[in-house]
Amino acid sequence: MPETAATAIEFAGVTKRYESAVAVEDLDLAIPAGLITTFVGPSGCGKTTSLRMINRMVEATEGTILIQGEDNRDRPAHELRRSMGYVMQQAGLMPHRTVADNIATVPRLKGASRADGRARALELMDTVGLDRKLAKRYPAQLSGGQAQRVGVARALAADSPILLMDEPFSAVDPVVRTDLQNELVRLHEQLERTIVFVTHDIDEAVALGHRIAVFGEGGRIAQFGTPEEILRAPADDFVASFVGRDRGLRRLTFASGQELPMHPLEGGTASGLERPWAPWELLLDDAARPAGWRFGEREVTGGTLFTPGGSLREALDAVLSSPSGWGVAVDDAGRAAGLIASDDVMAAAGRERRSRYGVGE
Amino acid sequence: MNVLEQTWKWFADPASWTGAGGIWSRLVEHLGYSGLVLLIAAVIALPVGVLVGHRRSGGNVVVGVAGALRALPTLGLLTLFALWIGLGLTAPVLALVLLAIAPLLTGAYAGVSAVDPVVVDAARAQGLTEWQILTRVELPVAVPVIFGGIRNATLQVIATVTIMAYIDLGGLGRFLIDGLAVRDYSRMVASMILAAALALVLDAVLAGAQKLLSSPGLSKED
Numbered sequence: 001m002p003e004t005a006a007t008a009i010e011f012a013g014v015t016k017r018y019e020s021a022v023a024v025e026d027l028d029l030a031i032p033a034g035l036i037t038t039f040v041g042p043s044g045c046g047k048t049t050s051l052r053m054i055n056r057m058v059e060a061t062e063g064t065i066l067i068q069g070e071d072n073r074d075r076p077a078h079e080l081r082r083s084m085g086y087v088m089q090q091a092g093l094m095p096h097r098t099v100a101d102n103i104a105t106v107p108r109l110k111g112a113s114r115a116d117g118r119a120r121a122l123e124l125m126d127t128v129g130l131d132r133k134l135a136k137r138y139p140a141q142l143s144g145g146q147a148q149r150v151g152v153a154r155a156l157a158a159d160s161p162i163l164l165m166d167e168p169f170s171a172v173d174p175v176v177r178t179d180l181q182n183e184l185v186r187l188h189e190q191l192e193r194t195i196v197f198v199t200h201d202i203d204e205a206v207a208l209g210h211r212i213a214v215f216g217e218g219g220r221i222a223q224f225g226t227p228e229e230i231l232r233a234p235a236d237d238f239v240a241s242f243v244g245r246d247r248g249l250r251r252l253t254f255a256s257g258q259e260l261p262m263h264p265l266e267g268g269t270a271s272g273l274e275r276p277w278a279p280w281e282l283l284l285d286d287a288a289r290p291a292g293w294r295f296g297e298r299e300v301t302g303g304t305l306f307t308p309g310g311s312l313r314e315a316l317d318a319v320l321s322s323p324s325g326w327g328v329a330v331d332d333a334g335r336a337a338g339l340i341a342s343d344d345v346m347a348a349a350g351r352e353r354r355s356r357y358g359v360g361e
Numbered sequence: 362m363n364v365l366e367q368t369w370k371w372f373a374d375p376a377s378w379t380g381a382g383g384i385w386s387r388l389v390e391h392l393g394y395s396g397l398v399l400l401i402a403a404v405i406a407l408p409v410g411v412l413v414g415h416r417r418s419g420g421n422v423v424v425g426v427a428g429a430l431r432a433l434p435t436l437g438l439l440t441l442f443a444l445w446i447g448l449g450l451t452a453p454v455l456a457l458v459l460l461a462i463a464p465l466l467t468g469a470y471a472g473v474s475a476v477d478p479v480v481v482d483a484a485r486a487q488g489l490t491e492w493q494i495l496t497r498v499e500l501p502v503a504v505p506v507i508f509g510g511i512r513n514a515t516l517q518v519i520a521t522v523t524i525m526a527y528i529d530l531g532g533l534g535r536f537l538i539d540g541l542a543v544r545d546y547s548r549m550v551a552s553m554i555l556a557a558a559l560a561l562v563l564d565a566v567l568a569g570a571q572k573l574l575s576s577p578g579l580s581k582e583d
Binding site (some may be wrong): 055078079081082090092096099105138140151154 | 406477484502
């Protein structure tokens with residue numbers, strides 16, 4: 001990922017005023033090309049309005065928006081919109097058209113033949129992880145998650161370098177949402193588009209965004225930066241309260257757990273022969289994967305696992321969720337590789353904190 | 362012999378069907394008048410209803426106008442127009458057009474305005490022009506409701522075109538008016554049966570057309 005990316009979308013002094021209220025005020029923002037930028041903030045903060053001004057679904061009252069250096073009012077609104085994908089909260093699929101026809105909307109508008117549109121739609125169904133068998137279904141026959149994937153495929157069909165997403169995953173259940181978020185990250189790595197993603201969920205903003213714009217009340221940007229910067233040093237009380245009480249914990253997401261001391265499974269650490277997690281005993285299955293813990297006669301399900309390259313947050317969770325208080329680390333194949341002590345995690349978090357503020361050991 | 366038996370006898374007589382005043386020619390006249398009335402009413406009401414539905418404002422006016430038109434007694438209008446314009450085709454066609462406008466207008470307006478605004482917003486965001494939104498999204502989705510209005514208007518017009526005979530024009534109403542004049546009740550019953558049968562046949566034809574024109578994606582039974 002480039003450190004200093006070119007600007008894809010630039011807001012210059014953009015204001016949106018409605019009769020009774022100001023939705024967005026004097027917004028200056030440069031959205032880097034090729035990255036995911038999330039707009040996050042409480043409802044009514046102007047994040048969706050700002051997004052919709054990019055493709056002129058909402059017209060700015062003042063100021064200009066440059067798309068790759070070009071004023072977005074230089075061409076007719078419908079042409080501008082065809083040049084960038086748009087995904088919304090409810091998929092908004094056309095109920096009278098099949099899945100394939102819905103996906104092929106923009107190619108067909110641009111003059112692609114029916115056959116070409118259909119071929120492109122099938123390709124995109126693979127891209128977003130939809131079974132091709134669904135191509136001839138109608139939207140009413142899809143689940144919420146499937147409909148949302150069709151919405152993403154339709155937006156990708158524009159083949160544009162820019163993708164606008166307005167709370168696209170907030171109407172689906174949490175499990176499907178996590179799936180779709182992972183999928184989006186994967187798609188982004190594969191397609192390298194500039195994505196502007198609106199959400200009211202700070203966790204989602206942090207999980208997806210390379211850059212986050214935190215919108216405050218009255219349509220101003222309270223802070224713009226990388227997720228790490230925002231969690232580490234909130235610009236003001238508003239941002240601090242919005243990123244929430246868990247921000248100490250969330251920050252650990254950006255601290256690597258690779259330096260953590262790994263205690264071998266068979267015990268025998270520096271301190272001596274004892275396994276320090278006794279009387280707990282780690283159980284393994286035939287493939288040497290962790291299978292829970294034993295305490296005397298009782299067998300208890302294990303906690304979360306610390307995977308290679310995991311963050312301190314993952315390590316801390318492995319420790320906290322483990323019945324024995326010892327986190328289980330696994331290798332790439334899922335085999336138990338060692339155990340993590342809670343003191344080591346806390347010590348690592350402390351080192352990370354001290355190095356961040358430049359205060360000595 | 363009771364009225365129904367006499368009616369049956371009249372239907373059974375081949376002479377009732379043929380000739381200038383026979384059932385076939387009256388049926389053709391009836392269909393002609395009805396078609397003319399529906400065509401004129403549709404040309405006026407459908408674009409207005411669709412446009413107001415697309416703009417999603419002014420719905421109150423549409424509902425008010427349709428309600429007012431429904432309250433007008435067609436026979437009274439016919440008399441008024443006949444006195445004003447004189448006898449001939451214009452007066453009854455005008456009265457019947459006013460009758461047909463109400464269901465066509467409300468059907469078109471209700472159908473288009475009921476299209477999910479999220480779908481319209483998404484279509485606009487994909488880059489469809491307003492005209493494309495209307496023709497490729499709103500109208501296809503509104504087909505079932507618009508057809509509801511057309512079928513409703515057709516039933517009313519078929520039933521009411523019988524009053525054309527009141528001012529000396531043709532159509533199936535001829536048997537009603539002529540029968541009344543000579544107290545031949547069987548012919549009056551026959552007139553009603555014919556009008557009802559015609560209405561049912563046309564409704565079935567329109568239902569078929571509606572099914573052909575509606576996308577399978579719009580039916581919820583899947």
